[in-house]
Amino acid sequence: MTGVITILIKQIKKDLAGCFERLGYPLEDLSVTFSDRPDLCHYQCNSAFKLAKTLRKKPLDIVKELAEEFNKAASYAVAEAAPPGFLNFRINDNGFTQLLLDLYEDKRCGVDELECPPRIIIDYGGPNIAKPLHVGHLRSAIIGEAMKRLARFLGCEVTGDIHLGDWGLQMGLVIAGLLEKYDLSGYFEGKKPQEPPFTVDDLNSVYPEASARSKTDEEFYKLAQEITYKLQQREKGYYDIWEDVCAVSIADIKGDYEKLNVQFDLWYGESTCSEYIDPMIEDMTKRGLTYESDGALVMDVGLPDDDKPIPPVMLRKSNGAHLYHSTDLGTILMRMRQQDPDEIWYFTDARQVLHFEQVFRAARKAGIVRPETKLAHYPFGTVNGKDGKPFKTREGGIMQLKDLISLVTEAAEKLLSDEAKNEGTDTARKVGVAALKFGDLICNRIRNYIFDIDKFLQFDGKTGSYLLYTLVRIRSIFDRLGNEAAVNVDDIKVRSELEKDILLKMEMLASSYYQAYEEKLPNYICDAMYELANAFNVFYGSCRILGQTDPQKRNTWIALCVITGRMLEQTLDILGIDTVNAM
Ligand code: ARG
Numbered sequence: 001m002t003g004v005i006t007i008l009i010k011q012i013k014k015d016l017a018g019c020f021e022r023l024g025y026p027l028e029d030l031s032v033t034f035s036d037r038p039d040l041c042h043y044q045c046n047s048a049f050k051l052a053k054t055l056r057k058k059p060l061d062i063v064k065e066l067a068e069e070f071n072k073a074a075s076y077a078v079a080e081a082a083p084p085g086f087l088n089f090r091i092n093d094n095g096f097t098q099l100l101l102d103l104y105e106d107k108r109c110g111v112d113e114l115e116c117p118p119r120i121i122i123d124y125g126g127p128n129i130a131k132p133l134h135v136g137h138l139r140s141a142i143i144g145e146a147m148k149r150l151a152r153f154l155g156c157e158v159t160g161d162i163h164l165g166d167w168g169l170q171m172g173l174v175i176a177g178l179l180e181k182y183d184l185s186g187y188f189e190g191k192k193p194q195e196p197p198f199t200v201d202d203l204n205s206v207y208p209e210a211s212a213r214s215k216t217d218e219e220f221y222k223l224a225q226e227i228t229y230k231l232q233q234r235e236k237g238y239y240d241i242w243e244d245v246c247a248v249s250i251a252d253i254k255g256d257y258e259k260l261n262v263q264f265d266l267w268y269g270e271s272t273c274s275e276y277i278d279p280m281i282e283d284m285t286k287r288g289l290t291y292e293s294d295g296a297l298v299m300d301v302g303l304p305d306d307d308k309p310i311p312p313v314m315l316r317k318s319n320g321a322h323l324y325h326s327t328d329l330g331t332i333l334m335r336m337r338q339q340d341p342d343e344i345w346y347f348t349d350a351r352q353v354l355h356f357e358q359v360f361r362a363a364r365k366a367g368i369v370r371p372e373t374k375l376a377h378y379p380f381g382t383v384n385g386k387d388g389k390p391f392k393t394r395e396g397g398i399m400q401l402k403d404l405i406s407l408v409t410e411a412a413e414k415l416l417s418d419e420a421k422n423e424g425t426d427t428a429r430k431v432g433v434a435a436l437k438f439g440d441l442i443c444n445r446i447r448n449y450i451f452d453i454d455k456f457l458q459f460d461g462k463t464g465s466y467l468l469y470t471l472v473r474i475r476s477i478f479d480r481l482g483n484e485a486a487v488n489v490d491d492i493k494v495r496s497e498l499e500k501d502i503l504l505k506m507e508m509l510a511s512s513y514y515q516a517y518e519e520k521l522p523n524y525i526c527d528a529m530y531e532l533a534n535a536f537n538v539f540y541g542s543c544r545i546l547g548q549t550d551p552q553k554r555n556t557w558i559a560l561c562v563i564t565g566r567m568l569e570q571t572l573d574i575l576g577i578d579t580v581n582a583m
Helices: 007-023 048-055 059-073 093-105 135-153 169-181 200-216 218-232 236-259 270-286 324-338 350-365 401-415 418-422 426-441 464-484 497-519 523-542 551-574
Strands: 043-045 077-082 086-091 119-123 157-161 290-293 296-299 313-316 343-346 374-377
Touching (some): 007 043, 007 059, 007 093, 007 497, 048 059, 059 086, 086 093, 093 497, 093 551, 135 157, 135 401, 135 426, 135 497, 135 551, 169 200, 169 236, 200 218, 200 236, 218 236, 236 401, 270 296, 270 324, 313 324, 313 350, 350 374, 418 426, 426 464, 464 551, 497 523, 497 551
Parallel strands (some): 119 157, 343 374
Antiparallel strands (some): 043 086, 077 086, 290 296, 296 313
């Protein structure tokens, strides 16, 4: 665990460590956390229970000594021993004022970089060429993008790779389908057309037709397999058609991801590693790791204590073609050779758990990664409709991403004020996509969720709209303050519970970044950000910031607005959510 390291926790830990040393207590057990009894205290240390065993002392005696020692020097908090052995800390007005000043000065809102940030490749998105993006692609893009931005913010060197599906049988099917419908002879006569003779809509209709036909038409299926093999051998005409199919499809895919505010550093595909695959398989074979089974070349990855048998990894078909296992293994090899990352993270739906288990085992067995390289699959649940089944269009078809984005944009448009509509045509899309993304991210990654755009767009509750609206409110405070917004940091004092609550929620939001990073669960951040917005809105509802004439209150309150605004902006950006100036 990276550890919870917020400004106050760091401070308490440091001072408590001094107390431990002066009292001769061993330091290894020192931990400070948020209080689980906020009515009693703000922070707590439960280390005395463990320490009692080492020191053969009563926990309560230990915490009494620690509290006394701590209170001798600390001016920002009071420590209190509580039976049977808790050490509770209440932050006083001084402490909260100092926290406010520290946060005000810190551009990162109290979130430090990790001590040893790893180098990470994140494999997410994963759409397939010649197939339109649909609702099934949503979560990988949204969660992967958020985790990429979070890891980067915490100091990691991160590469996001889309890993396009561009090398399997579906490419053979598409090319076979295209060859029947269009005159593609130029490709085979060394005369590649200037403009591809097919559009993205053509591709979108060819694939389902070809796929359906291959199920009944044996000959067509064989042809598609043959073309797949020839493509994988980079045979000229087929390869040139494939290049054009990719170019047309990628341009469309890029547009869709752009609307979702999702950006990839690498637009590699399964094909990118193709030259690594055969040598890799030869090497595995030389070392006696592979064998033939039903004409295919496979490798066992089962382990003695598996509860259920893990099937072998499929490396090569009888016709020589590569498969999904082989492209993923080749890609790991390529990534190790090119970048040698410390970690590779994969975000795909939970149906691929076995696939990655097999691939990771094979990569270790074949020595493709270093023993310390971390390979991890982070699966997620499905997006369901209100009937609890995977989300469909009204007609029962698969909802395409473009239609989904139009749907959320139109729903958002209805709720916007005239002022917001005047901001530009993009405002409705941004509000709709924020609702969509936040609705996804706040649901624990592992679970399924129900796509309910009306609920996601509500201005009240744990929604993207609520957060964007809170930020709009803060921005409008600054618009109205104009050049009266300057804060005199020498005249600040935190006094009220409402102010303190905001500051505590800021600390909790900062700490949620580490939790989300550790467990790859952005929902921690969403929940904590909602809590901060809520605390701010309660404060806003009862404190008239604009009319405030007491300079100390005014400075304190404006500083709180500054930091809340900054922290919401920072966090929304990490989640990949665009903000707006009016709603
Ligand atoms: N293209 C795959 C699919 O549609 C997802 C790719 C996931 N990433 C990976 N490295 N296998 O299922």
